[in-house]
Amino acid sequence: GQSLEQPSEVTAVEGAIVQINCTYQTSGFYGLSWYQQHDGGAPTFLSYNALDGLEETGRFSSFLSRSDSYGYLLLQELQMKDSASYFCAVRNRDDKIIFGKGTRLHILP
Amino acid sequence: NAGVTQTPKFQVLKTGQSMTLQCAQDMNHEYMSWYRQDPGMGLRLIHYSVGAGITDQGEVPNGYNVSRSTTEDFPLRLLSAAPSQTSVYFCASTKMGNYGYTFGSGTRLTVV
Numbered sequence: 755g756q757s758l759e760q761p762s763e764v765t766a767v768e769g770a771i772v773q774i775n776c777t778y779q780t781s782g783f784y785g786l787s788w789y790q791q792h793d794g795g796a797p798t799f800l801s802y803n804a805l806d807g808l809e810e811t812g813r814f815s816s817f818l819s820r821s822d823s824y825g826y827l828l829l830q831e832l833q834m835k836d837s838a839s840y841f842c843a844v845r846n847r848d849d850k851i852i853f854g855k856g857t858r859l860h861i862l863p
Numbered sequence: 864n865a866g867v868t869q870t871p872k873f874q875v876l877k878t879g880q881s882m883t884l885q886c887a888q889d890m891n892h893e894y895m896s897w898y899r900q901d902p903g904m905g906l907r908l909i910h911y912s913v914g915a916g917i918t919d920q921g922e923v924p925n926g927y928n929v930s931r932s933t934t935e936d937f938p939l940r941l942l943s944a945a946p947s948q949t950s951v952y953f954c955a956s957t958k959m960g961n962y963g964y965t966f967g968s969g970t971r972l973t974v975v
Binding site for chain 2: 762784785787795796797798799802804841843848849850851852853855856
């Protein structure tokens with residue numbers, strides 16, 4: 755089977771840094787991706803990691819360790835508009851893209 | 864470019880009725896998929912397609928059919944609606960080898 759585990763909720767303060775973790779178990783692995791979804795909206799793509807290491811895109815960074823089946827999304831200089839749900843997703847050898855259940859990020863002023 | 868277009872945005876069905884959710888993309892994406900989103904359950908894959916004429920089942924395919932006669936269109940059919948199919952449905956697409964989805968705006972379906 756396959757599964758992705760991520761915390762259901764995370765709370766952080768405006769201006770701070772927060773890390774959202776994702777561990778996965780899948781049949782074959784072709785990369786870990788991250789999405790953001792605001793209430794009432796559609797998910798939007800943030801980042802993708804196929805190889806080990808850190809990928810940086812502005813205030814957002816994503817990390818992957820294939821040997822540990824683990825990745826995280828790092829959000830820096832948090833802004834109130836970053837309050838949203840964040841999903842990790844993996845693509846397996848059957849070309850299925852499977853999502854985790856999502857992490858709700860609460861930001862305090 | 865319109866991206867991924869889903870219709871309708873809202874729909875109420877009676878138990879036992881059938882309907883088709885439409886999805887079209889104008890980005891020449893080979894890969895298209897349907898997800899349903901329920902509170903606390905994340906996005907669950909219903910069906911997906913890696914190209915015209917090819918479809919496959921996802922995690923929760925029961926009660927749904929799909930077809931992919933063209934690259935652009937990927938309709939989702941509910942055969943006999945049940946209250947358990949009340950959900951928000953998202954269509955998404957991407958190029959093969961590119962792992963960043965573009966999502967449609969969603970269809971909020973209620974089955975009474």
